[in-house]
Amino acid sequence: xxxxxxxxxxxxxxxxxxVLVRSDLNVPLDGTTIxxxxxxxxxxxxxxxxxxxxxxxxxxxxxxxxxxxxEAKYSLAPVAERLAELLGRPVxxxxxxxxxxxxxxxxxxxxxxxxxxxxLRFNAGETAKTDEERAExxxxxxxxxxxxxxxxxxxxxxxxxxxxxxxxxxxxxAGGLVRSEVEVMRQLREDPQRPYAVVLGGAKVSDKLGVxxxxxxxxxxxxxxxxxxxxxxxxxxxxxGKSLLEEDQVDTVRGYLETAAERGVEIVLxxxxxxxxxxxxxxxxxxxxADGIPADMMGLDIGPESEKLFxxxxxxxxxxxxxxxxxxxxxAPFASGTKAVAQVLVERTKDGAMxxxxxxxxxxxxxxxxxxxxxxxxxxxxxxxxxxxxxGKELPGLTVLED
Numbered sequence: 001x002x003x004x005x006x007x008x009x010x011x012x013x014x015x016x017x018x019v020l021v022r023s024d025l026n027v028p029l030d031g032t033t034i035x036x037x038x039x040x041x042x043x044x045x046x047x048x049x050x051x052x053x054x055x056x057x058x059x060x061x062x063x064x065x066x067x068x069x070x071e072a073k074y075s076l077a078p079v080a081e082r083l084a085e086l087l088g089r090p091v092x093x094x095x096x097x098x099x100x101x102x103x104x105x106x107x108x109x110x111x112x113x114x115x116x117x118x119x120l121r122f123n124a125g126e127t128a129k130t131d132e133e134r135a136e137x138x139x140x141x142x143x144x145x146x147x148x149x150x151x152x153x154x155x156x157x158x159x160x161x162x163x164x165x166x167x168x169x170x171x172x173x174a175g176g177l178v179r180s181e182v183e184v185m186r187q188l189r190e191d192p193q194r195p196y197a198v199v200l201g202g203a204k205v206s207d208k209l210g211v212x213x214x215x216x217x218x219x220x221x222x223x224x225x226x227x228x229x230x231x232x233x234x235x236x237x238x239x240x241g242k243s244l245l246e247e248d249q250v251d252t253v254r255g256y257l258e259t260a261a262e263r264g265v266e267i268v269l270x271x272x273x274x275x276x277x278x279x280x281x282x283x284x285x286x287x288x289x290a291d292g293i294p295a296d297m298m299g300l301d302i303g304p305e306s307e308k309l310f311x312x313x314x315x316x317x318x319x320x321x322x323x324x325x326x327x328x329x330x331x332a333p334f335a336s337g338t339k340a341v342a343q344v345l346v347e348r349t350k351d352g353a354m355x356x357x358x359x360x361x362x363x364x365x366x367x368x369x370x371x372x373x374x375x376x377x378x379x380x381x382x383x384x385x386x387x388x389x390x391x392g393k394e395l396p397g398l399t400v401l402e403d
Contacts, residue, residue, distance in 0.1 A: 001182075001401045004049060007147060007173035015054030015111055020145035021047060021175065022162050024152035024381050025061035025079045028364065032078045036367050037086075039154070040079060042381050044086045046151045046175035047114060051089065056109040058144055059083075059116045060097070060162050061152065068124030080116045091116050097123045098140040106144045126161045138165030151175025153182075154359065154382035156397030157389075163397040174401050177381065182398065184356055184378045185389040193318035193354060194220055199310070199341055201226025202324030202361065205249050210391040211323075216260050221317070223268040223310050225302045225326035225337060232257070232269055238291045241275065242298040268313050272303030274327065274334055281331035301327025302337035314344050323358030323387060329365050342366045346375045359383030 008014045023043040028035045043059075050057045064074040080093035092115045094105045105115050120126045125137025138161040142148070148170040150156070155163050156178065166172075174182075198219045200208055205228035215222060224232055227244035234240050234247075235254040260267045269290065275297035276285035287303045288294065302310070314320060322345060326337030342365065345355045355376045357363055360383025366376070373379050380386045388395060 001174040001179065001398070002172065003179070004046070004149060004173050004175065007149070007171060008053065010171060011147060013054075014050060017055050017147060018058060018106060018109070018145040019050050019055040019147045019149055020058045020060060020141060020166065020170065021050065021149045022152045022155070022166070023047070023059050023061045024154040025059075025076060025083070026063050026154060027079060029063075029073075029078065034078055034082055036364055037082055038363060038367060038373065038379065039381050040082050041086060041373075042177055043083070043151060046149065046177055047083075048087060049176065050149065051087070051112045051114055054111040056106070056111060057114045058106055059091075059114065060120055060141065061116075062121045062126065062155070063119050064121070066119060066121045068121065068127070070118075070122045074119050074121070076116060076119050083114075083116060087114065089114060094118060097126075098137070098144070102144065120162050127158075128161070134159075134161040134165050137161045138169060142166050142169040145170060148172040149175045150397060150401055151177045153178050153380070153385055155385070156382070157385045157393070157395045159396035164400050167397075167400040168403070172401060178398075178401075180378075181380060181382065181386070182389070184380070185386055187354070188319065188321050188356060189214075189218065189390050189392070192218065195317045196319040197221040197223060197314050197317040197321075199223045199225070199314070199320065199322040200324050201228065201326045201338070203227040203244060204246060205231045205253060206246055208324075208387065209249070209252065210393070211387045212256055214391045216256060216263060216265050219265060221266045221268060221313055222260065223313055225270060225306070225310075225341075226324050228324070229270060229302075230299060232267075233290060233293075236269075239293055239295060240299065241293040241295050243275075243293060244298070266313075268309065270302040270306035271309055272305045273299040274301040274303055274336075275299050276333070279328070281333060283333075285333055300331075301334040304336070307337055307340040310341060311344050314348060317348060317353060319354045320345055320348060321356045321358060321390075322362055323360070323383060325361050325365050329361075329368075338365050339369055342369055342371060346371060349376055353377070356380065358386045
């Protein structure tokens with residue numbers, strides 16, 4: 001993948017050039033308040049590098065899942081304010097993605113200026129299923145710029161107009177964020193320091209079937225928590241009560257358990273579970289053995305003995321990849337397991353281990369618990385993209401950068 005430095009050399013310098021940047025600014029909002037600005041912070045180095053080189057930087061991004069038309073709750077306006085604060089320079093926000101306002105704003109730019117266009121997904125062409133619709137929108141975006149820099153790792157697994165099609169129309173390069181993410185994921189997949197432990201959680205095992213299959217071939221230990229653990233417990237023949245269960249995946253999971261045993265990969269499951277009579281922070285809850293979940297209760301977190309077990313299994317790991325919370329961490333009574341895993345990763349990082357938090361809810365959790373990004377070796381900005389990379393899937397947004 002071409003670097004920004006190589007792109008600059010190819011163009012004879014970036015000063016005076018308009019560079020379209022695809023960033024990942026898909027942050028959680030409470031109304032118009034950003035509750036986790038991690039992705040905005042991660043986008044700053046590449047935008048700053050381009051602006052300081054004299055480029056006229058046109059930033060594009062999406063937020064949420066609008067249906068191809070403007071929706072006020074998904075506007076990037078609050079992000080523009082935070083981006084300006086972090087960049088330490090003005091950011092002009094344009095209330096459209098392409099059209100007269102966007103064209104006028106870009107034409108009015110001076111060297112080093114930064115413009116942020118409105119949510120790309122307000123235009124149906126961004127996520128269109130047909131190549132023709134995407135190409136039309138990509139052509140409008142490309143018409144604003146001289147070059148393209150892909151820096152939104154969280155979207156590189158999507159063949160979308162601003163990720164894939166634009167790169168085919170303009171001289172392009174990978175931004176620093178994308179390059180660093182790819183290098184970390186490559187190391188996890190191809191060259192991890194050992195012992196290599198993977199911690200997987202989250203709601204559904206079906207979301208992670210491919211990555212489980214891939215990691216069984218690479219990792220030394222696989223620790224499983226979250227809602228997905230109940231399909232594993234069911235595969236072992238245990239009662240899981242009203243816990244989240246994917247019946248159609250039980251046989252698949254049983255096969256993973258057998259494959260892991262054949263390959264000498266240790267799969268570590270919780271020994272105790274925090275159960276409740278309802279999915280609520282106010283629900284009555286208790287701790288029970290993992291093989292003794294009452295039929296009328298649901299599991300919402302790993303228990304204290306499991307926290308100790310997981311800590312022991314991670315104590316000597318030189319590489320740790322974590323994706324997915326251990327329970328319903330948004331509710332205080334069921335946050336302890338996720339907090340415990342986060343704390344172990346902090347301690348292992350201090351001891352020199354390579355620790356990677358795989359984006360999504362895991363990244364949100366560690367920040368909610370008060371940890372700084374620097375407490376971990378790497379916090380990915382792309383949960384889905386990181387999992388698909390580790391599966392060995394072809395990611396369109398990366399493939400096109402290699403052309």
